[in-house]
Amino acid sequence: MSRRTRAKTCAATLLIVLASISNAHAWGTAGHRVVAELAEQFLEIPTARQVRDLLALENVTTLANVSMWADQIRLQRPETARWHFVNIPIDPPPGTPAAYEPKRDCPLDNCVVAKIGQLTSVLGDPNSPPWQRLEALKFLVHFVADIHQPLHCADNNDGGGNGIGVEFNGTPTTLHAVWDTGILASALDTDERGYALALARSITETQASAWSGSALDWANESYRIAAGVIYKRLPGADGVLPISYAADMLPIVNERLQRAGVRLAKILNAALAFPGLEGSRIESPAPAK
DSSP: OOHHHHHHHHHHHHHHHHHHHTTTOOSHHHHHHHHHHHHHTTOBHHHHHHHHHHHGGGTOOSGGGGTTHHHHTTTTOGGGGGGGOOOOBSSOOTTSOSSOOHHHHOGGGOSHHHHHHHHHHHHTOTTSOHHHHHHHHHHHHHHHHHTTSGGGSOBSSSTTTTTOEEEETTEEEEHHHIIIIIHHHTTOOSOHHHHHHHHHHTOOHHHHHHOOOOHHHHHHHHHHHIIIIITTSOOOTTOBOOTTHHHHHHHHHHHHHHHHHHHHHHHHHHHTOOTTOOOOBOOOOOOOO
C-alpha cells in the first residue's frame, strides 16, 4: 500500500470514528434551528407566553436559542447521549417486528422515544420546579427534531450510517453526516429563520392537522424512510453518491423538518394547556419584502 493510499485510509477511518462519536448530532445547528423556528409559528398564544417565561429564566428569547443545548451538554452529562436516538434494526432478529419494539430497541427507557414522553410529562406539570420544566423544554426542542432524522431511528450495524463512508459533492464524509447536514446545506444559506418561514407557509391546514401521533409513530415513520429509501440507495463500491442525491432527497428532508416543527408545537400546546388559559395560533409573519 502506498503512503498516499495509507494516508487516505487513515483519514477515512478517523472520519468514521469521529462521526460515530458524534452520533447524537442530528440535523446540525441549521436543522435544529429550522425546526424550532417552525414550531414557534404554530404555538398557541398562551403557550408562547409560557415558553417565553421559561426561556427568560436563562435570558433567552426563542426556541432556536436553546435548540442545540442538548448536544452542548453531552460531555458534562454523558448519560444523556443515548437519549438522542433509537436503534431499530434494518434487519430485525427472527420473530421480531421491522418497527419499534420497546424491549429490544429501548431497554430501560433509554432512547429518544421514551424520553420524549417522560419530558413532556415534566414540562406539563405546573408543580414541577421551573428549572426542571425549562430543562424539559430544551430537551424536547432538540429531541423532537432528532426523532425525525431517519438515521436516528434505524441501524444496520453501522452506527446509524456513521460507519458508511461516502463521497458527497466531492467531499469524503459519512452517510449519517449527509443526512444530518449535507442535504440541507445544499439548499440553505445562513438564514435559518427565512428557510423555516418558507417551509411554514407551504404547510397546508390538512397537513398540519394530520401530522400528529406519538413519538413511537414518529420513530417508525423515520425508520420506514431509512429502510425503504436511504438504505435502498446506497452508493456503489466507490462510495460516491450521485450528483443528484441532494436534490432527490431534499423534499424528504424538508418534510421531516416540517413535521418535526408542527409536532413540537403540538406537544408544547398540549403540555402547557393549563386550566384557564385559552388562545389561538400565532399567525406566521408576513414574508419579508
